[in-house]
Amino acid sequence: MSTKIFSPELEAIGIIKKDEVLANHTTFKVGGPAAYFLETNDSEIIQKAIRIANKAGLKFAALGGGSNVLVSDQGFNGLIIKISSSRCDLIDTNKLDADAGTSLAKIIRTALSQNLTGLEFAIGIPGSFGGAIAGNAGTSGHGIAEYVESLKYVDKTGVLKICDKSQLDVSYRYTRFKYTPEDIIISAILILAPAQPIESQKLVKEAMEKRSWQPKGVWCAGCIFKNPANKSAGKLIDEAGLKGKTIGGAKISEEHGNFIINTGKAKAEDIIILISFIKQQIRDQFGVQLEEEVRYLGFN
Ligand SMILES: Cc1cc2nc3c(=O)[nH]c(=O)nc-3n(C[C@H](O)[C@H](O)[C@H](O)COP(=O)(O)OP(=O)(O)OC[C@H]3O[C@@H](n4cnc5c(N)ncnc54)[C@H](O)[C@@H]3O)c2cc1C
Structure with a gap:
């Protein structure tokens, strides 16, 4: 997706990037581009950017280390504000x-x-x-x-x-x-x-x-699901026989059922389909409704 929006005021902030590929900012290593991308921890710059985005009717969202998000293959048609500092x-x-x-x-x-x-x-x-x-x-x-x-x-x-x-x-x-x-x-x-x-x-x-x-050296976003009351989501997925299940480039970890791994060429769509499959299987087999811990960006 290339930038379909244009905000000269936003671009005037100076440190704004355009069409920044979000896969490079997530531990899943999936996700299309953000139309606009601002990396800062400066509250005044953030306030200014938000006011401009609101005036221009642009959606915006915060991003941190990208270790608990799934970004859509289409990316985010708005402004991503990556919060970055070391203080x-x-x-x-x-x-x-x-x-x-x-x-x-x-x-x-x-x-x-x-x-x-x-x-x-x-x-x-x-x-x-x-x-x-x-x-x-x-x-x-x-x-x-x-x-x-x-x-x-x-x-x-x-x-x-x-x-x-x-x-x-x-x-x-x-x-x-x-x-x-x-x-x-x-x-x-x-x-x-x-x-x-x-x-x-x-x-x-x-x-x-x-x-x-914990699986090491793999592209993932930690636990996909929250643990249901008094149960372990990973254990339910294991008991359902789903470890190793693969859709496209997305695979349920053999080591831990609550981890989905990008084996190299996963698309966000593969991961979404696998998440839906797991939820349906756990509902059918145990009558338990799993709820995602990972958060979605750019899907609507
Ligand atoms: C290998 C691995 C192990 C993990 N183990 C654990 C674990 O043991 N326990 C656990 O809880 N999690 C775990 N996680 C998940 C993840 O690391 C945590 O949830 C982490 O705190 C997310 O922080 P982040 O900066 O990466 O957030 P991001 O993924 O960047 O963002 C997550 C959400 O928070 C919002 N957000 C980010 N920054 C801000 C901000 N400054 N203001 C407002 N909203 C913001 C984003 O908009 C998004 O909705 C693990 C992940 C991996 C990859």
Whole structure:
């Protein structure tokens, strides 16, 4: 898809790219071009871009590390704002203030180096801090949003706002930002606890061991489905005999049923068909309705 839209005001921002292939910005390595693509963590630039996009009737959405999205083969006929930074500061004795575009890995490293505990469970989760907060990324019964004191975001009208923890609406793999990619998280403050070094090292080791099951060096987006209440989506897919099932270039991992792998030439369409197939099989065999954890971009 080539750009069908034109916004001279947006192009005047200067750092805007056109027809940027989104496959290069996702861990699935699929997805067509974004008509417009802006990479920044600067709230003023983001506010300006959103106001221009709204005036021009352009849709827009945030992108972080691209590790939990499936982008359509047609791409995104609007403006993708990729939030990118590396800022993570210690404020106070037990608080970190970081940009949304900073990698979650850097946030965890900074916490550990400052002898702060709480985030060990998230070791090994790829992507950005903002993406992790939006979807309350986590494992072992914990999610990153639990540790947020407050955050700054630019809302879909281009206004910079503050959201306190009480307004985040946190639950399993969910915050109020989960399905509103037009509300863009800019930065957040985390409250952590002072670490007992031996206890913290134990948590780090446990987190790394728990990750050893994960398929490595493959193109994927982590777990495709949320776990249904008291069940494991991966286990259901395994019990349904679906591991290894392949459609086009998309394959259910032999190692973990909840991972779909791009074997090299997958199209988003192959992955979508495989997701639908899995949902139908699990519904038919177990009467369970699976719900996606991965989010879709550019499908409507
Ligand atoms: C190998 C592998 C292992 C994984 N393991 C785990 C795991 O253990 N636990 C887990 O929870 N997840 C896991 N994931 C999924 C993924 O890494 C996390 O969900 C991650 O937090 C997504 O962050 P991201 O920056 O990549 O988000 P993206 O994929 O870029 O975006 C995801 C969604 O968040 C929105 N978004 C992104 N940034 C912002 C922002 N600044 N403001 C508002 N909205 C935003 C996007 O619009 C999109 O809707 C794994 C993925 C992979 C590939």
